[in-house]
Structures are given as C-alpha cells and as structure tokens.
Amino acid sequence: MTTSILSLNDIFEARKRIDKYVHRTPVFSSNNLNDIFGSAIFFKCENFQKVGAFKYRGACNAVFSLKNEDAKNGVATHSSGNHAAALALAAKIRGISAHVVMPETSPETKKRAVFSYGAKITYCEPTLLARETTLQEVVNETGARFIHPFDNEKIIAGQGTATVEFLEEKPDLDILIAPIGGGGLMSGTAIAAKGIKKNIEVIGTEPKMADDAFKSFKSGILVPSVNPQTIADGLLTSQSELTFSIIKKNVDDIVTVDEKSIVEAMRLVWERMKIIIEPSSAVPLAALLEKKIQVKNKKVGIIISGGNVDLSRNYF
Amino acid sequence: MTTSILSLNDIFEARKRIDKYVHRTPVFSSNNLNDIFGSAIFFKCENFQKVGAFKYRGACNAVFSLKNEDAKNGVATHSSGNHAAALALAAKIRGISAHVVMPETSPETKKRAVFSYGAKITYCEPTLLARETTLQEVVNETGARFIHPFDNEKIIAGQGTATVEFLEEKPDLDILIAPIGGGGLMSGTAIAAKGIKKNIEVIGTEPKMADDAFKSFKSGILVPSVNPQTIADGLLTSQSELTFSIIKKNVDDIVTVDEKSIVEAMRLVWERMKIIIEPSSAVPLAALLEKKIQVKNKKVGIIISGGNVDLSRNYF
Numbered sequence: 001m002t003t004s005i006l007s008l009n010d011i012f013e014a015r016k017r018i019d020k021y022v023h024r025t026p027v028f029s030s031n032n033l034n035d036i037f038g039s040a041i042f043f044k045c046e047n048f049q050k051v052g053a054f055k056y057r058g059a060c061n062a063v064f065s066l067k068n069e070d071a072k073n074g075v076a077t078h079s080s081g082n083h084a085a086a087l088a089l090a091a092k093i094r095g096i097s098a099h100v101v102m103p104e105t106s107p108e109t110k111k112r113a114v115f116s117y118g119a120k121i122t123y124c125e126p127t128l129l130a131r132e133t134t135l136q137e138v139v140n141e142t143g144a145r146f147i148h149p150f151d152n153e154k155i156i157a158g159q160g161t162a163t164v165e166f167l168e169e170k171p172d173l174d175i176l177i178a179p180i181g182g183g184g185l186m187s188g189t190a191i192a193a194k195g196i197k198k199n200i201e202v203i204g205t206e207p208k209m210a211d212d213a214f215k216s217f218k219s220g221i222l223v224p225s226v227n228p229q230t231i232a233d234g235l236l237t238s239q240s241e242l243t244f245s246i247i248k249k250n251v252d253d254i255v256t257v258d259e260k261s262i263v264e265a266m267r268l269v270w271e272r273m274k275i276i277i278e279p280s281s282a283v284p285l286a287a288l289l290e291k292k293i294q295v296k297n298k299k300v301g302i303i304i305s306g307g308n309v310d311l312s313r314n315y316f
Numbered sequence: 317m318t319t320s321i322l323s324l325n326d327i328f329e330a331r332k333r334i335d336k337y338v339h340r341t342p343v344f345s346s347n348n349l350n351d352i353f354g355s356a357i358f359f360k361c362e363n364f365q366k367v368g369a370f371k372y373r374g375a376c377n378a379v380f381s382l383k384n385e386d387a388k389n390g391v392a393t394h395s396s397g398n399h400a401a402a403l404a405l406a407a408k409i410r411g412i413s414a415h416v417v418m419p420e421t422s423p424e425t426k427k428r429a430v431f432s433y434g435a436k437i438t439y440c441e442p443t444l445l446a447r448e449t450t451l452q453e454v455v456n457e458t459g460a461r462f463i464h465p466f467d468n469e470k471i472i473a474g475q476g477t478a479t480v481e482f483l484e485e486k487p488d489l490d491i492l493i494a495p496i497g498g499g500g501l502m503s504g505t506a507i508a509a510k511g512i513k514k515n516i517e518v519i520g521t522e523p524k525m526a527d528d529a530f531k532s533f534k535s536g537i538l539v540p541s542v543n544p545q546t547i548a549d550g551l552l553t554s555q556s557e558l559t560f561s562i563i564k565k566n567v568d569d570i571v572t573v574d575e576k577s578i579v580e581a582m583r584l585v586w587e588r589m590k591i592i593i594e595p596s597s598a599v600p601l602a603a604l605l606e607k608k609i610q611v612k613n614k615k616v617g618i619i620i621s622g623g624n625v626d627l628s629r630n631y632f
Contacts, residue, residue: 026342047590267627274363274592274623307590311583314630 004246006153008195011160011188018060018158021093023049025162027169032272037288039295042173043269044166047277047307051085051117053234054162054185054305055149059086061158062147063094071096073143078124078131080106081234082306083149088117099144101135103127109310150184151240160188166301167196173301177284177293180204180213180254181235183243185305190250204247204254205287207231207262212238217247217254231259231315234280234305255293261286267316269304276307279315320562322469324511327476327504334376334474337409339365341478343485348588353604355611358489359585360482363593363623367401367429369550370478370501370621371465375402377474378463379410387412389459394440394447396422397550398622399465404435415460417451419443425626466500467556476504482617483512489617493600493609496520496529496570497551499559501621506566520563520570521603523547523578528554533563533570547575547631550596550621571609577602583632585620592623595631 028043046054063075074097077087084100091098098119102111103126114121124134139146149155162185167173176193180186190202206214210228216239224238239247247254266282268289269275284302287293309315344359362370379391390413393403400416407414414435418427419442430437440450455462465471478501483489492509496502506518522530526544532555540554555563563570582598584605585591600618603609625631 052590270592270627274368276586276590276592311586311632312630314628316627 004153004242006156006191006246008191010153010157011164011192011195014061014154014157015161015164017064018057018161021060021064021090022057022161024165025049027166028273028275030273033268037295039298039300041295041300041302042170043273044162044301044303045275046162047275047281047304049306051082051089052306052308053082053086054159054303055082055086056089057161058155058158058184058188059083059090059147062152062154063087063090063096065154066145070145073145074098075147076100076135076138076142076144077147077149078102078135079149080110082308084119085113085117087147088114088119092118097144099138099142101131101138103131107310150182150237151242153242156184156188156243156246158188159185160192162303163189163192164196166303167193170299170301171197172299173197173200174298175201175203175293175295176301176303177203177205177287178303179232179235179280179283179305180206180239180247181280182237183213183239183247185303186213186251187243187246189303190247194250201252202250203293204251205283206254206256207235207283208256208258210235211256213247214254214256216244217251220248230262232262232280232283234278235283255287257283257286257290257292261289263315265289276309277304278306278309281305281307320469320558322472322507322562324507326469326473327480327508327511330377330470330473331477331480333380334373334477337376337380337406338373338477340481341365343482344589344591346589349584353611355614355616357611357616357618358486359589360478360617360619361591362478363591363597363620365622367398367405367433368622368624369398369402370475370619371398371402372405373477374471374474374500374504375399375406375463378468378470379403379406379412381470382461386461389461390414391463392416392451392454392458392460393463393465394418394451395465396426398624400435401429401433403463404430404433408434413460415454415458417447417454419447423626466498466553467558469558472500472504472559472562474504475501476508478619479505479508480512482619483509486615486617487513488615489513489516490614491517491519491609491611492617492619493519493521493603494619495548495551495596495599495621496522496555496563497596498553499529499555499563501619502529502567503559503562505619506563510566517568518566519603519609520567521599522570522572523551523599524572524574526551527572529563530570530572532560533567536564547578548596548599550594551599571603573599573602573606573608577605579631581605592625593620594622594625597621597623
C-alpha cells in the first residue's frame with residue numbers, strides 16, 4: 001500500500017512557488033442558486049484559471065519544482081486533455097520544452113490548444129498501451145522528465161493551492177465538494193481543507209457511469225474504471241494508489257450522480273451564473289440536485305474544475 | 317427636435333438611488349484577447365447583473381424614482397426581453413405590482429423569467445400595434461405607470477451608472493464602446509463617460525442588419541429600422557428622438573458589423589473568457605475583429621450588456 005506523507009506544508013510551498021504564475025481565481029455566488037438549495041454556495045472558479053482549468057496549478061508546481069539539471073531536457077506527458085495544455089504552458093514559461101503524446105484521434109481543438117502553447121506533439125494510436133509505449137520512446141530519445149497528470153506529489157500539492165485561496169477568502173465553509181477523476185484535485189483539496197480547517201466536511205463527487213473512486217472508497221480496495229462512459233470527460237481516469245490512499249484518509253464521503261443531473265447542473269450554472277463550466281465541473285452541483293449531500297442552511301464550497309467545452313456541441 | 321438636459325449629475329443621483337439594489341459587476345480582462353488585438357481590453361460584465369443584463373439598472377432607477385403617489389398602482393411595460401424582467405424585479409423589490417404586455421409568441425423561457433419575478437402578464441398578438449393597444453388598456457384599467465424601455469430619462473440615467481462604476485475602476489480608458497439598440501445604454505454611457513472624462517472616445521456599435529442608429533448618426537436625421545434581421549436580438553429596436561439627440565451630441569462615432577463577426581466575437585468570449593454573453597454584447601468586439609475601430613496600444617473599455625441566451629440553440 002502506497003502511503004503519502006504529503007502535507008499542508010507542501011501545499012503552502014507550492015503556493016509560494018506558483019503564486020506569480022497562476023491566476024487567483026474569483027469566488028462566485030448566485031442568489032438564485034442559494035434560493036434553490038436553501039444554502040450559501042460559493043464557487044471557486046478555476047474555469048477562469050490559465051488554460052481554463054485547475055490543472056495549470058499542478059503543472060506549474062511540477063515544472064517549477066524541477067532542479068535545473070532535471071529540467072534541462074524538458075518535460076513530457078501523455079494526455080489529450082487539460083493537463084497537456086497546462087504542462088505545455090508551464091514549460092513555456094519556464095523556458096523548457098514540453099513533449100506531449102496524443103492519440104491521433106484527439107479533437108482538433110485540443111491538438112491546436114496544446115500546439116499553441118508550444119509543445120512538441122507526437123501522435124500515437126488511441127490505446128493506453130500505445131500512449132505509454134510512445135511516451136517511453138519520447139522520454140528515451142529526449143531525456144525529458146515524465147510528469148504524470150495526477151500520480152505525482154508535486155501535481156497534487158499544486159492542485160491543493162486552489163483550496164488554500166478558497167479558504168482564505170471563505171474561511172466559514174462547512175462543506176467543500178470537488179469532482180474526482182484520477183484524484184489529483186480531490187487529494188490536494190482534501191489535504192489542504194483538512195489541514196487548514198479540521199472540522200470541514202470534504203466530499204468527493206463522481207458520475208455513476210465512472211464510479212471507480214466511489215467503489216474503491218466504499219470497499220477499501222482500489223478498483224479501476226472499466227469502460228467508463230460519461231459526459232464528464234475529465235473524470236474518465238481511474239485513481240492511482242497514491243491518490244486513493246490520500247482520498248481514503250482525508251475525504252469524508254464520496255457520492256455518485258446520474259448523467260441527466262450533470263447536464264441539468266451544468267445548464268443551471270450556464271443559465272443563472274453566466275459562466276461556462278465543463279461537464280466534469282457540474283458533478284458537485286448535480287449531487288446537490290440529487291440531494292445526495294445535506295447542504296440546507298450550510299455554507300458550501302464547490303470547486304469548479306474547468307471551463308473547456310466543445311462549443312460546437314449542443315449539450316442542452 | 318427633442319433636446320435632453322440629462323446630465324452627469326442625474327446619473328450620479330441614479331447611482332445613489334440604486335446602489336444598494338444592483339450588483340457592482342466585475343471588470344474582466346483576458347491576456348489572450350489582449351494579445352490578439354494588441355491592446356488592453358476591459359469588459360464591464362453586465363451579464364452578471366441581476367436578471368442578466370444592464371437593463372436592471374435603468375428599471376431600478378425608474379421604479380425607485382416614482383413618488384409613492386405615482387407608484388401605488390404599479391408599473392407597466394410592453395417588452396418581450398430583458399427590460400420586462402428587469403422592471404418586474406425592480407417592482408417586486410419596491411413592493412409594487414408590475415404589468416407586462418407580451419406577444420403570445422414569446423419564447424417560453426422569457427415568459428417564465430418575467431412570471432418568476434412576479435409580474436402580471438397580459439398576452440397580445442405579435443404586432444407593435446397590438447402591444448401598444450393592449451398596454452394602453454392595461455394602463456387604463458390598473459392606473460399603472462408606463463415605463464418605456466429606453467425613451468425615458470430615468471431609464472437612461474440608470475444605464476449610465478455602469479459607466480460610472482467602470483471609470484472608477486479603470487480611469488485610464490482611452491475608448492469606451494457599447495452596442496446600440498434603442499439607444500438607452502448608449503445614451504447613458506456617453507453622458508457618463510464624456511461627463512467624467514472629457515477626452516475619452518465613445519463609440520457606438522451596431523449590426524449592419526439593424527443599422528438605424530448608424531444611418532441616423534451619419535445623416536443627422538432620425539431613421540427607423542426597417543425589418544431588421546440580426547442575431548443580436550437585443551438591438552432590433554429603433555432609437556427614439558430622445559436617445560438620438562443624446563447620441564448625436566455625445567457619441568464620437570458609430571460603426572457597423574457583419575453577422576458573421578458577431579458570432580465569431582461571441583465565440584471568442586465564450587471560449588477564451590469562459591463567460592456567457594448574448595449576441596448583442598458581442599457587437600463591440602466584432603467591431604474590433606473587423607478593424608473598424610483603431611485600438612492598437614490603447615486601453616479599451618467594452619460594456620458587455622447581458623448574458624441571456626437560448627441555450628437550446630446552437631450558435632456556433
């Protein structure tokens with residue numbers, strides 16, 4: 001069993017390290033939504049973060065933690081999502097190269113985003129095996145450092161900095177809710193929240209159609225996702241031993257939600273708050289819609305993980 | 317020729333009157349957009365205003381300016397858009413009734429919005445004549461005060477308060493740009509901007525497909541819109557003598573844009589800034605895309621008028 005000694009202090013250090021590179025994102029609220037749920041809900045808007053997602057915090061911390069010696073050949077990852085763009089931008093700002101392995105089948109918009117931040121892209125077949133093999137080849141050839149999207153303590157510590165800012169601005173929160181994909185955001189969030197405020201309730205939320213974290217949490221044994229199918233495309237990944245061990249220890253509960261509620265929650269935020277959030281970011285509010293979390297008369301914090309959506313698609 | 321004696325002082329008074337009822341909306345900017353245009357662009361986000369549009373400022377000022385004697389039978393308007401919702405909410409907060417005449421054919425979402433703010437709705441045929449006749453009947457029956465959406469000095473003064481806040485926060489603006497529909501926002505914006513900062517450039521923007529303000533401004537004679545067809549559905553209305561006279565005197569120029577640029581500008585804001593703006597609000601940025609306004613190395617203010625869109629529609 002992996003055990004992590006990652007602590008609040010690592011997150012404070014990450015915060016100092018990345019503070020000048022990241023946006024201090026605003027906290028939004030909506031009278032309209034508060035009325036619906038009978039509680040005071042605060043949204044930490046990482047959709048306004050650089051590259052449109054919290055992932056930039058972790059990527060920045062990982063990239064700027066590297067010693068010059070280790071950074072000189074750049075960084076590498078395999079990802080078709082926000083982590084690749086985030087790593088590319090962080091590397092660009094540090095002035096090192098970024099190598100990204102992406103399936104040929106990735107959407108054009110994602111290819112363009114990663115490319116626009118100056119990353120070198122290597123295409124591969126759309127299988128996990130091809131991604132890992134191709135990444136290994138790239139690392140061997142270039143000497144770049146592999147930065148995993150969540151199975152990496154620097155990444156997790158970086159993601160936790162959103163919660164440090166959040167609790168600075170809203171120290172009264174009773175509950176803090178985040179979505180779980182690979183568990184990087186959830187791990188950083190939980191360590192930061194419990195470290196800063198012992199009695200805060202920390203809840204993870206997941207689509208029923210990708211409920212590996214829920215099953216793992218309830219059974220105590222790490223269960224991988226099997227063929228997950230959810231509109232919340234940022235939450236398809238399974239946890240790692242590292243994130244599972246942190247979540248098991250620091251998260252109070254995990255609840256799951258239906259696809260229909262995710263779309264309904266997403267629409268509610270777009271319509272009432274006039275901000276664009278991606279489906280994965282709607283999962284916590286979906287849990288409120290399904291009354292899976294008791295929030296009546298409480299102060300509720302929700303981390304909006306990102307705002308990268310395909311605008312050509314009609315979600316509603 | 318109508319001449320208005322509306323002055324900056326009226327806008328300051330409006331501000332004092334409505335300050336506790338309206339949101340002080342945030343000013344957003346985007347490095348990404350600044351890079352595209354080579355200027356520093358600031359967006360006053362009235363899409364985050366109550367009812368999702370600047371219209372709430374004017375409605376509040378009109379409603380709270382009424383003496384008790386004049387307010388006791390409520391207020392009335394004919395509108396299928398943001399003004400009706402804004403007037404309904406302002407009336408609700410003052411504790412008086414609001415009567416709204418709407419075409420039966422109005423979208424369900426708009427009917428629901430107006431109804432949810434507690435207005436009494438009277439439906440009519442979808443013609444201007446039917447709206448005016450029905451409104452007159454409602455006013456005769458109820459004794460309610462008719463509050464025109466823009467041909468009303470209290471409304472114009474209220475809309476100008478957005479610019480007072482904007483210039484408090486960004487006193488350095490070289491140019492201020494707003495869209496023109498009936499001209500209420502443009503009038504209030506121009507009086508406030510020129511009153512506070514004599515040398516600021518104030519530019520109006522309009523869809524080419526609804527270019528009555530442009531034609532009127534260039535010819536010096538008030539020209540109504542004839543069968544306007546634009547995606548910017550908040551800008552279909554023609555100016556009144558009142559707004560035309562203010563705009564002629566206080567606005568430096570009016571430029572027009574294509575429908576394609578409006579959609580492109582709207583997409584740019586949704587995609588890069590992660591905020592939802594309605595098509596009418598994208599018209600100023602469309603003018604930058606079409607290089608109709610020289611903004612290079614300048615500090616540019618844009619008023620985002622609102623964020624009420626039909627999410628079932630695929631704009632992109």
